[in-house]
Amino acid sequence: MIDFLIKSSISLFVLLVIYHLALENEKMHQFNRFYLLFAIAFSLTIPLVTIEVIQELATAVTTQATVAPEEATTRIIKDSVDYWTYSIYTFYILITSILLIRFITNILKLRSKAKSTTRIDYKEAQLVLVKEKTLPYTFLNTIFINEMDYHNRKIEDELYTHELIHVTQKHTLDILFIETLKVLFWFNPVFIFYKKAIQLNHEFLADEKVVQSYNNVPFYQNLLLAKANANPTYYLASNLNYSVTKKRLIMMTKTTSVTRAVLKKSMLIPVVTALLFLLCTKVVAQETNVKKEITPAKPGNLIKTYYDKTTFKIKDEKGKVASEKKYNELTPIEKRAIPSILPKKKELPTNEELLGILSKGAPEVIEIDAYDSKNQFVQKGENEVYNTAGITEKPDFPGGIMEFYKFVGNNFKIPEQPNLKGKVYITFIVEKDGSLSDIKNIRDIGFGTGEEAIRVLKICPKWIPGKMNGVPVRVMYSLPITIQSGKA
Structure with a gap:
């Protein structure tokens, strides 16, 4: 779990920083909406992905230095009760339960309010007339507005269009998604910043549509400033006055060229690739099988057949025979000390001559002296492994x-x-x-x-x-x- 939290948090933080530095101030709001949702989904998935990079171990280690499991496997079992861990889990469940109850309660309040008051069909949405003095706000396909303002026609067409965009583009689903994650990961503050970024982008999307529909930017900007004093009613709803800041007003008159947009989008590919490489790759050992490397056609098998009936007498450092072995029992050093099977002449034998020598077989007894001066080349250096x-x-x-x-x-x-x-x-x-x-x-x-x-x-x-x-x-x-x- 700790590994999951660390990796996902790193990815969430990096992608959010990239958004604020490179994307937030560009007029490509539909892409930005997709990017923010993708960043969250990608970050929560990346700890579950493992890309194995195979590392082949040296033959000297993997084929001869591996200790058999029955000789070198230690089993570590932890039986003691860890009350500290249980306390942490209990605290997490308690806080999560409180936040979940709060989350569900707010949803039920909005649904109850929508059903208990007057409802009017309006294009693809429903208008809900409420008694309290409030600015229009949206939840799912419902737009809540003040009843008196509606009957007195004090709500401008631009405001209806603004809220209708929240309905048609289903912005509430984004907010419900991020709020669910905030309930589960309440200890991670990065989701708070993601919610702010998502909501501000929703306002950019709605503002863009209003400007395109009415083509009167100064009037709409003044309208927003005039309505910016009221507080949001519900944190789950899309509120007209959310973050009416200099950024939002400037964005209405800003343009982003196609070339600039393509460059900004393409730069995300190396970022995502780097995160995958850094957080998902894992080096694993390649377990080789020596038997698979040996085929009957290789010279090694011919040598083994050549010495099949030979007994090797191994001499110690004093020159006395200390043991007798068959070819398969010899150590690498002892094998290198075996006298050459090639005749002592300058010309090397042909393949036919070599096969003829091998087919005759070796002597029945061969003495091996790795300590002889002529065999010193087989001795390893002082620091060899x-x-x-x-x-x-x-x-x-x-x-x-x-x-x-x-x-x-x-x-x-x-x-x-x-x-x-x-x-x-x-x-x-x-x-x-x-x-x-x-x-x-x-x-x-x-x-x-x-x-x-x-x-x-x-x-x-x-x-x-x-x-x-x-x-x-x-x-x-x-x-x-x-x-x-x-x-x-």
Whole structure:
């Protein structure tokens, strides 16, 4: 919910600023009405949209350094009752209920007033004659006017036309829409400014029609100034005197060229695109499958077949045979130390000659000495990062991996989000001294879960470092963390 509120508020604010800076003072009021409604709908929808950008992880990490779920999945469950969250929800429901009752009450008052007094059909609307002294105002297809002013013909034709535009263009629906959102999002003041912008634009639309119909701008301006003293009767109605300001009077005589209007409208495309990119894109890890990358036609399969019946004797740093392995069990370093199968001559063999060599098969026994001086090129540099599958001893947490799970579970703070469930994927390097570095969030479920996982790992005690032939080395490690709020 917090993520929804933040993203929607950012979008609402940016689009409203764009409206006030670029569109409000231009005479393209129909487009502006659409823009304001679109801005609200777009902003409330954008947090629900996710555009995934696939990021392929390096093969050395994704195919060999991934810890199996049964070995590296920690489950964090939050069972405690959060009274603070319940208090916030209760307060929200209370305020929303009060505003909703007020909203419905005002609608019922207007409907009741329309039914209880004299009604007269007038073009596409109905005139409702009321006793109280008031300026004309509109709700849905009803125009409320003072009964005495109507019978004494004190209401100018321009005022009837003005209110009729509110009816025919259904401006009340816009106001009801924004008022509904104000009830639901009463804590967000940006909707107050949207309502003001929408109502002022409604007045621009009605003024424009009056000026076109009567072609007497000075008279209409003086009429508005003369009627500008009365207060609006209902906040849900379209009132004639709403915001009779210098902006409104100037707008009657202003013009906007077609070219300028097109330029103003087209500039909105990059703004909307930028908001989509900034608020909706999410980088996710591409999980590759090594088996899919290997096909029978590739040389790797021929090599495996070549060494199928061979036993490899692995020598340690003292030159003694320490273990025996099959080809599939060799580490990348050990594979690189295998003697070349090519004959020792300057000319490389042809494809036919190479296939002939491979078809004969390798010797039954081959000794591998990665520490031999002629094989020094296979040794990694001092700061190189190894995979868990490419070392002789994997890194471990003091007391075992279950103790690590307990540490994460005790320190991970679950976001205040009901029914939160999913996994956070984290990678990090276990340094030679056992400390953790280069902690990265590869994928999370939002609500700050990725940042919280990084924070917990930064305070994690030192691990037992991984080793290559007895020597501590830097090892890449990946860890999925299962998150679940509420009871398991």
